[in-house]
Amino acid sequence: MSTPALDATLGPAAPAVAGADAVTATGRTRTADGLRRWAVRSASLAAVVAVWQWLTTADARVGLRFDRLPSPAEVAAEFGRQLGTRIYYLDLAQSMIRILTGFALAAVAGIALGVLVARSRWAGDVLLPPVEVVRPIPAIALVPIAILVFPTDEQGIVFITFAAAFFPIMVSTRHAVRALPTLWEDAVRTMGGGRAHVLWNVVLPGTLPGVFGGLSVGMGVAWICVISAEMISGEFGVGYRTWHAYTVVDYPAVLVGMASIGVLGWVASATIELLGRRLTRWLPRVDEGVEGGAR
Amino acid sequence: MTAPAVDAARADAGLAIRLEGVSLGYGRHAVLEDLRLDIAPGEVLVIVGPSGSGKSTVLRAIAGLLAPRAGRVLAEGVPVTGPSTDRAMVFQDDALLPWRTVLRNVELPLRIRGVPRRERRTAAESWIARVGLAGCEDRLPRELSGGMRQRVQLARSLAGAPRAVLMDEPFGALDAQTRAGMQRLLLDVLRDTLATVVFVTHDVDEALLLADRVVVLGHRGGHGGIGRVLRVPDPRTPDIDRAGLRARIIEEL
Incomplete structure (x- = not known):
């Protein structure tokens, strides 16, 4: 940022x-x-x-x-106290592991499926109907199913995170693939490139700007859902700790939890944003023109 | 690549291309009907026609990007079923991959062929120098002018050592001055290559400057088709008055 x-x-x-x-x-x-x-x-x-x-x-x-x-001074004092405890860092680490696992799985699956359904009509016909039916269900509403199906809470929480991030990533990828100009694909094919070459040299790099839009949205939703899932089930994590503080009416700790959630979420989104800019340097830059015009 | 009978000495020679009663179109709509044309190995054949006459469509069929509705396109006697490294294509504009630098764009056909890294780098660098862009290897397409981008495209298409180069109005989007420079560069580069060239343009003067033969695409009885095929005497020789030929082409259009 x-x-x-x-x-x-x-x-x-x-x-x-x-x-x-x-x-x-x-x-x-x-x-x-x-x-x-x-x-x-x-x-x-x-x-x-x-x-x-x-x-x-x-x-x-x-x-x-x-x-x-609680006043900012009280919250700051509580924050200082928590920074000295091991549990605070364990909670942070636990939440980060959950979101990174769920998000990474969602990124891989979302991009792969998005490309597949956009490039193959058959795959689209087979895979899209169930996806479209599941998509409107808020990921957090899947918690009862997650508790039922997954043997451990940990897997359930990762699954919720995955489900939250998956749909925006898949949908953005699908649209980006469909909007790709055919010219680049034609160019690579006349060099003798086959499907794999087209996929690797045209589709994946060409859709990156759109895909990163999906990754940004996905990260935001995944973060909301991992915290919510932790509040419902879980023995560690920033979300769990925040909810726990509320149940014992420790409001300064609740606010510390909220601030931690805010900062971590911001760091996660900023990382995606930064990575996206690094990887799409080749795009015609808008800000250059604006700066030039301003002077 | 195709017939085992082709020996090593002829591997880089120009490709013979033949259209046999080819009919082309998109969807249910036929653009061109019953095209018959023989393109000799190593010749420069220019297709001229007004916009909408289907010039690019013919080129796409030869490239293997568009399957004919009827008839066959033959390359060296073998039916064309899809694109191949033998038939490189230069597009009008913006066909460079914008996320690849100049060097990596020119290397791409070699990479697809599986040429080792060092070798393809050397080949790409020499082609970039050949089109006058030495020093621009690490630039991205968005940092180049339209003329420079077309130079890169030319280098990219020739780097793969194709036996035919198909050019779809490659200088159509350039201003007159840049265009003249590019035509000189193309003449210069073509002198060293044995590849067959099929060049599409709507500019009659460009056609007369480059061609061994000029094919006029026009409309006859509702469908487009090949009008006249005109041979250019003493092709690519400067200072020859071609006013008579020019008038005949314009009449055909």
């Missing part, structure tokens, strides 16, 4: 070191501009925390009852 901004500031600054006064000047203004934007963003976040602190310490009851809500 932060890297494009970093690139924007470093990009012009790097040649500036080599010489040219004009370049140095634009490099400086761009860096200053970048700093200002970061200052605004941080100030916005700080303002929200400040309002929260004020509402809770003043015991405000303005329709909503802020007097019972």
Whole structure:
């Protein structure tokens, strides 16, 4: 997430070191501009925390009852305490393992099936009807089935995560394959390339932008579902810990759990986003044109 | 690749192509009917016709990308059933794989043929230099101009050492100046190759500049078909007045 901004500031600054006064000047203004934007963003976040602190310490009851809500200071203290415990890291690790396993399985299966049903009419006819019927069911509604079918809770939770991420990935892949220009495929075929060559050299790289759209959405949904599944069944994990804190009315711990969920989810989505940008560098860049126009 | 009778000495020679009563179209709609044409090994045959006359369709059939509705396309006497490394194609525009660099685009046909890494790199680099793009190996297609992209396509199609090169209005999207430069480059490159060339264009002057023979595609009785086949005397020789031939082609169109 932060890297494009970093690139924007470093990009012009790097040649500036080599010489040219004009370049140095634009490099400086761009860096200053970048700093200002970061200052605004941080100030916005700080303002929200400040309002929260004020509402809770003043015991405000303005329709909503802020007097019972833990203050940011209390939450921070609880967060500091939890950082010193082993269990906090175990929970994080457990949730990460679950989501990465489920998501990785969903990515492989979703891309494979998406390509298959888009490229083969027969496969589409056989595989799509059951998929289309299962797709509208929210993954979290599969929890009873998961508990029934899978021998361990662990497998059930991974399955829920998989089910959540699978559909957006498969659907995006299918659309991306269908929207692929036939010209590239024709070109590879006239070089003597067979199906495998077309798949490897045209279909997979060509659909990457669309596939990454699906992976981003899939990661978001998978994260929601892994936390929800952990709240229902599970003995570890950030979701479980958060729900457990609620049952013993430990609100500062609930908020620590919520913040951890938020940060981890953001890191997961940002990783996918960053990876997607790295792998689709060849796309005509929109931001270049916008920047050029702005100056 | 096809007939075992073809000996090693002829392996890179031009391909003989023959259309036998070929009828072409998409869906239920026939675009062209009963095409008969013999293309000699090593010749440059240019197909001219107005847009919509089915020039590209003929080329796609020869490439093996489109199956004829009737009749046969023969390459060296063997019916064409699909694309092959023997028949390379140059498309009008944007046929480079945008996620591959110039070098990796040109290497692709060699990679598909299973040429070892080092060898294909050397071959690709020499072809890139041949079309005047040395130093651009690591650029992506989006970083190149239209003319440069067509140079890369030319290098890519020739890197696979095809026996026929099928060119579908390769310079159609270029401005006049770039176009003239590309035509000179093509003439230059063709001098060293034995490959048969089938070139499609709507530009009569381009046809007269490049061709051994010019085929005019036109409409006769509802369906498109081959009009006249005209031989160009002293082909690819500069400063010859071809006004008479030009007038005949335009009349045919």
